[in-house]
Every structure is written in structure tokens, then in C-alpha cells.
Amino acid sequence: MPQDSSPTITARSGTKGKLWLALLLVSLGVNVWLAKVWVESRAEGPAELFWALCQTEALEAERKRAFLALLETGHSEWRSARLQRLDLRGIDFTGKAMDGADLTGCNFSGTQLAGASLVNVELAVAELVGADLSRARLDGIHLFRSGLDQATLTDVSLRSAHLQEMSARGADFRGADLTDADLLMAKLTGSNLSKADFSGADLEAADLRGTELTGARFEAAKLKDTDFSDSNWWRARGFTTQSMERLKKEFTPGEAADSRLRADFERWRSETQR
Secondary structure (H helix, E strand, O other): OOOOOHHHHHHHHHHHHHHHHHHHHHHHHHHHHHHHHHHHHHHOOHHHHHHHHOOOOOOHHHHHHHHHHHHHOOOOOOOOOOOOOOEOOOOEOOOOEOOOOEOOOOEOOOOEOOOOEOOOOEOOOOEOOOOEOOOOEOOOOEOOOOEOOOOEOOOOEOOOOEOOOOEOOOOEOOOOEOOOOEOOOOEOOOOEOOOOEOOOOEOOOOEOOOOEOOOOEOOOOEOOOOEOOOOOHHHOEOOOHHHHHHHHHHHOOOOOOOHHHHHHHHHHHHHHOO
């Protein structure tokens, strides 16, 4: 008489049931996780990120994260955003648009900003030491008392920029457009200003000691108390007759000047006297 196999069948059915239940629970867990990720991604959209960036209670780390995330989305409207005093060192901002942003007190030291657009940006008392701003658009920017020592500003546009008391010692301004810029008491000691355009700029009491000025333009520039000591001012263009007389009187290279500078001045003087 064959033995009854029903207990075995029941056991197998129970095992299958447990397996299906486990698979169901795993599937449910995965779906819950995916839903959570989707909700979080929706919550981190541009509008939500900008809202977080405007909150007075937001910590610096939160504001920095939201700012960088918005830049990656191509966001370009920064009115009301709280971006002041962020530490942005070492970040690549190549070609990014930050027009109209208030970046007062931010630290961009050593940062890549080539080709970026910072038109009418507030960057007072900020640090940009060694930053690369080549080909950037900085028209109307406010850099009051900011530090740009050793910065690269080749072919930059600084038209009508506010650069009062800015420190840009040893910076590279070759080909820069500083038309109508305000450089009152700016410190440009030892900078390369060749082919830079200072037409209409206010350089009152600015420090241009030891600067390279070959091909620089100064048409209609305000030069009251500007210090041209140890610079090759005679290789610049656009000085009025009155300005040239003052430059010859006050800034002819003396015996203490570099021998190459003195030799170039003598060549220029002999050329103009022919």
C-alpha cells in the first residue's frame, strides 16, 4: 500500500510560500527606497535649493552646497541669495554666470574663474589671491578693498568697475579693459599692465610702482597723485602734454632704478628728440 506523501507536499508548499513572501518584502523595500530617492530629488529642485539658499538660519555648508548645485543646473538669478562669506577656494567656476550676486567677503583664492560672468557683482573685502579671472566679464563689479595679489586677469573686462583700495600686487592685467573704472588708491605694484586700457579711469593716488606699461592706454584718465615710480610709463599711450611733463619731472628713472629701465628710458628719450 503506497505511503501518504501529503506531509512532504505541505512542507514544500510552506517553503515556497516563505520564499515568495521574502521576495515580496524585498521588492517592496526596493520600491520604497526608489520612491524615497525620487521624492528627495524632487525636493532638491532649483526652486527648493534657492529657497534654502535664502534662509537666514541656513548654515554656511548648506548655503555652499545649494549654491554649487544651482550653478550646475545653469541657474543665473541670484537676487536675495545669501552667498556672503562663503569659502569657495579651489572650485572650478569656469564659464559660470553669477551676475548680480552678493559675494561680499567670499574666499576665491586660487580659484578658477576663467570666462566667468560676474557683472555688477558685489565682491567687497573678498579674497581672490592667485585666482584665474582671464577673459572673465567683471563690468560694474565692486572689489572695494579686495585682495587680488598674483591674480590672472588677462583680457578681462572691468569696464566701470569699482576697484577702490583694491590690492592687486604682481597681478597680470595684460589686455584688460578698465575703461571708466574707479581705482582710487588701488595697489597695482609690480603688476603687468601692458596693453591694458585705462581710458577715462580714475587712478587718483593709485600705486603703479614697478608696473609694466608697454602699450597701456590712459586717454582722459585721472592721474592726480598716481605713483609711476620704477615703471616704464614712457611706453604707455594717451597721456596729455601736462601729464607727460609731470611724469618726466617726478618719475624719470634715477641711479637707484634698474639699469635696464634706465637704458630703455634713454632710448625712448633719444627717439623722441630726433
